[in-house]
Every structure is written in C-alpha cells, then in structure tokens.
Amino acid sequence: MGEEGGGRSCGTTRELQKLKQQAMEYYRENDVPRRLEELLNSTFYLQPADVYGHLANCFSKLAKPPTICKVVGKNVLDGLGLPTLQVEIFCTIQNFPKNICSVVISTHFEVHENASPELAEAEELERLDAVSTAVQWVNETITEELQGLVPSNQAEVDQVLRTFFENKVQEDKERKELEKNLKDSTVLSPQSPPPPPPPPPPSKKKGQKQGRMETAAEKPIIPAEPPEAVLCGSMAIGAVSLAVAKTSAMLDNNPLYLNIALLKHHQEQPEKLTIPLLMVSLVSCGKSSPGKLNLMKEVICIPHPGLTAKQSPPPKPEMKKSHDGGKRGQSKGKYEVMMGTYKSAAEMVDLYVDLINKFPSIIALIDPFRKEDSEQWDSIYNALGSRCYIIAGTASQSISKLLEEGNVSILKYSGLIIRHTNQTTMSDLVEITSLIHGKKHIAVFGSTEGESSDDSLVDLAVGLGVRFIKLGGLSRGERVTKYNRLITIEEELGQNGTLGFNEEHTFFYWNKEAEKAGELPEVPEPIFPTEVAEELAKL
Known part of the structure; x- marks a missing residue:
C-alpha cells in the first residue's frame, strides 16, 4: 500500500511539474511578466479599482476569442x-x-x-x-x-x-421520389381494354365547295417558366448567416456595413464607401388598381447623384424617374397596356421608345417584359440601352440559380435587383455582386414584400457597394426605419471622412449627342405620374 501510495504521489508530482512547465512556457511566449510590469508602472497614480480594471483588460486579450x-x-x-x-x-x-x-x-x-x-x-x-x-x-x-x-x-x-x-435538398429529393414510387405502386390496376377508335370524319359530298380557309393563328406566347422551387425552411440559412455577420460586427465594435465591406474586399478596408442611390416609390398601381396606369406597377423617383440621402426624401420635382413594369395581364399573346387595350411584344418596344422620347427624364425601366420574352429584351436593350437602365427584377433568376450557372447575362439588361432571402448567405451576396460588377452591370438591392423592421439590409447594400437601393415608398414604420438607417450611415461615413460619391447618370446616347453638337445636352424637364398617364392614354 505504501509503495502504491508513493507511486500515486510521485505521479501527481510529475503532473504538477508538467503543468507548471506549460504555464511558464505560456507566460514566456505571451510575455506576461513584462506586460504586468508595464501595467504596474503605468498605474502608479491610479486607484486599486483602476489597476484591477487594467489587469482584467490585459488578461482578456489573452483569453480565448468568443x-x-x-x-x-x-x-x-x-x-x-x-x-x-x-x-x-x-x-x-x-x-x-x-x-x-x-x-x-x-x-x-x-x-x-x-x-x-x-x-x-x-x-x-x-x-x-x-x-x-x-x-x-x-x-x-x-x-x-x-x-x-x-x-x-x-x-x-x-x-x-x-x-x-x-x-436537406437531397433529403427532400429522396422523399419526393419515395412518395412518387409509393403512389405509382398503389394506382396499379389491371389494364382496361383500349377505347374504340373514333369514327372517321364524314366524307365530303361530290360538288361540295371547299370551306373558307381559317385565318392564320396569332403567334402563341411563350408559356411562363415554372417558378423556382423554394425548399420549405430555407429562410433559416439566410437568417443565420446574417445573424453571424452581425454578431461578428458587434464583437469587433464595428457597424455591420463595415464588416460586409471587409468581407467583400478580402479583409482590406476600402478607402471610401458610397451610399446607394434611393429608388423611392411614388405611386403603386398595377392591374388591380383602377385608372389608366395599368401598364405600370410602380412609378419610382431617383435622386440626382450628389444629393445626400437626407436630401432625397421627400421626392422633389428635379428628381429622375423610373418605371417599374412589374406584372401585366396578357390576352392572346399581347400585353395589357390599359384596361381593354392590348399590344404585341413588338408594339411594346415601340411604346417604350416613344415614352422615353417624350420623357427623357425616365432613366430606368424595370421588368419591361416577362423573362420568357428574351427576343424583346434584346430589342429594347438595343433601342434604349444607351439612354436608360434596363433592369431585371422579377424577370431575373434567384441568386442561388445565378451562382449555380455562373452567368448573370441570361437576358440583355443593364442591371439586376438582388434580395437577401431564403438560403442566400453573406458569402453568396458578396459573390453575386462581384459577378454583377465584373460584367459591368449595376446592382440594385431590394426588399421583399413581407418586410420586417430589421434594418440590416441597408448595411448590406452599403457594404456590398450596390448602385441603388429599392425600399418602397415612405410609408409604414418598417420602411421608414430603413430610410433612417441609411441617413445614419451616411452621417457616420461623413464624420469619418470615408464617404464616397456616386458618379452622375451618364449614358452613351447623351454623350454622343453632346459630342456632335459640341455642347452638353439640356437637362430634361421633370415629369410627374399624371403626365405619363396622359401620354399612355394617347398611345
């Protein structure tokens, strides 16, 4: 027993010696004695409570990160x-x-x-x-x-x-395949005899005149693509990714937009950050609203570059306008411009060209066509792409689909509206904006219809360096909260000296005209929704 007890004592002593050696090596590697000496020397005139606070800060730096x-x-x-x-x-x-x-x-x-x-x-x-x-x-x-x-x-x-x-996607796929197999096995039944063939058409009597030829059928519309599948519960991925990014920012005592900018620029802090230009909804209309604005889903106001976010709302007469086509009803392959008035896709191109000719202050068209009408996207981009932005919103694919295919130029457009939703992570947002900017397109960060009071998407837009941010109209608390957050960020960047400015809206068409005339083009007169409605009525 004595030998056994002595063996345990010897083993314990060796373990203590080993722990002491490890502690000494840790202190030596982290130079703890020197830090304590400097701390004590620097706190000679401090109260004991202050000394303890400094000691706590010193040791907290050596602690394991959160x-x-x-x-x-x-x-x-x-x-x-x-x-x-x-x-x-x-x-x-x-x-x-x-x-x-x-x-x-x-x-x-x-x-x-x-x-x-x-x-x-x-x-x-x-x-x-x-x-x-x-x-x-x-x-x-x-x-x-x-x-x-x-x-x-x-x-x-x-x-x-x-x-x-x-x-989870694989599990869902296997589950659906199993359900399909079970369903197919339960509906198996003895084959019934085939139905008798239909009777032959009555033969034409001798001397009967040939019937009038049917009029040529109108070109059928391309059927709408099925909506992209959204896996039930996928919003958990985007929410957790955002929450972790916000956590990291708070632990570093940084605003979220700065951490997103560091993520995009490979942890190198950019010298300047720009505030996205606002897309402020003035009028929400669409097919469900009465009147003669059925062509448009929204009339959007965009401030001139150089105006601050605080100067932008409420809308001023000098601001540029944007037209959000949104979703339009169709009948026999034609777009419903106004109630009871239909135009073919080719006629719609001419309508948009006439509209821009009459109102050159319109600098953006959002979703002028369905995404299935790729031929018309080419036509309108060739006709107006040098005079205004052609932007795909609902006509675009989801971020995950765009990243999967590695191509943001499925249609011919100037820019894309992107949103943080479903399984979109912070890394996905960085990748898609880099891909958009690499193609010389513009990125518009937009909110979804089911909004919340969380203003994080404003920080995302600033950190990602998008050109525009689309928040809807200045109504409802959850939207005003986001507008206020944008103003706060702008003030912070101004105080830090890191506020950059967007360039002026410049289009090839206007520069070419100015070059021919030897002078700058005249600034277009401001327009109002009622004026657009009157012109559409004439068209």
Missing part, C-alpha cells in the same frame, strides 16, 4: 403581421454564455391583395410551414453544427450552412 454556443430560432411577426423568422446568436465570452444579437429575415412569399379565400388559406398554411420548419432547423441541427465556431470566420460558417442545406 465562440458560438447557441443559435435560437423564433416565430415572430413581420411588418404586415404575418409569420416570419427571428434568429438569436449566443456566444461564450470568458466562459459565460451571452446573447449578442438578433435579426429578422423577410419571407419570399408574395402578398396578394385580392386573393380568393382558398388561395389565401393555402398560402397562410404554406408560410406557417416554412417558418416552423426554419425554426426547427435552427434550434436543432444548425445550433449543433455551429457550436464552437468563431463568428468572425464568415466563410466557414457559410460553408457549414451550405452543406447543411445541400443535405
């Missing part, structure tokens, strides 16, 4: 009182868990004003299922996968989220 310990998903309400997802991030800081931040992501669901009760109920159930699934993903697997990761390593976090989502 790591994610828990991610929490919750079902909350968006700006329209509809369910959406909130994500909270908890980090371990000096051995204690702490709630760092929360974000709310907007859903991708459209809001139908005049939907039938059956459609409204089906969409409500689908939305609830999407949010509930996202909450489950966050609170179960995602929180386990992210435990121990450092929030500042956004690329690693996004890769974990991407792998998780790919597994």
